[in-house]
Amino acid sequence: MDQTLKKTSALPDGGRRPIRRPSRAEAEEAVRTLLAWAGDDPEREGLQDTPRRVAAADEEYFSGYGNDAVDVLSRTFEDVAGYDDMVMLRDIRVESHCEHHIAPFIGVAHIAYLPANRVVGLSKLARAVDIFAKRLQTQESLTAQVADAIEQALAPRGVAVLIEAEHQCMSTRGIHKPGVSTITTRFSGVFEQDSSYRDRFLQMVHAERRG
Template sequence: MDATFNASNVSALPGHENRRPTQQEAEDAVRTLIAWAGDDPTREGLLETPGRVARAYGEFFSGYGQNAADVLSKTFKDVGGYDDIVLLKDIPFHSHCEHHMVPFFGKAHIAYLPHDGVVGLSKLARLVDVFAKRLQTQENLTAQIIDAVNENLNPRGAAVMLEAEHMCMTMRGVHSHGVTTVTHRFTGVFAEEREERDRFFAFIGKR
């Protein structure tokens, strides 16, 4: 995706009924924030900052222009009868807190029990990116990932765990460093059978 947002994609999202601001308007908003913070947006070191910030936001939030169904659209059924856990662990991700628009980052673990085939392994990492590159809460990000796996792969069960550090706790507020927030969700067989949850935790090194 290009560094700038696809306006047609974003304006179609719920809550985006109003006209999408232009690139120039976005840069003007950054200049306003610089001045509000107490600096001079016209000084040499800050002259090009608004453009850089707008381009960076295009990358940080490129997930709004991506679709989980497209990422998971191609599956493989010829897997030699394999029907046990498929698991990717330690998938790195970076996202931004929707409350303060500061980063949170960590790793994701995704597992599923195949039913209608398997998906390419890299697609699970891309799936995390689709939702992480949006304004988020960790809880919502966890739910969106597992819902997409269930809706598009129709597995017998799925499991997702996220571990992340939130800069809204480190850089501001309580200024707590090194705190890890853990969220997880299980569906299907993983929700119904303790043995399957235990296997998931063992595989990711949490048992």
């Protein structure tokens, strides 16, 4: 496996400092340390397999580091039979972890773009959300990174991203306020310049769900 994390083009700073990736055994040892820190005995039967399970779960939670969203979004279609209106995906499930507490934040993303001449497969947009969500994040950066990747890959006339999520570091610890939605937005191009596009996007976000 790679000993360094790959440079990722859609990060705000254009990349990241290469770091040594610890071995699996070192990661499991770190989990054992946290179990003891919690006040439990890492050697008792119920906890013996926990470090292995936590490492495996982390591989899944943080699987976005090895993937490049711009790459995924660059597989575009050019022939859309003259379609040039807004393309919108609503209620894309977001499962991420805050970089401050490694606590989950869970919610939905709504994405729209106004194509210039290229459109992308719809599942690719959802995949781009996952690539950034499966890293340690703030909701603000996640929102900006999704929008910037679409911008970079499609060069559309505009991009709108709205994420609403509940942060478990606010609901199960700290201030203990469940049911609080954090909403973040990023608008570019026509969505930034023309409030009628922005309003239309927000109306579609809030339009009644069927079923």
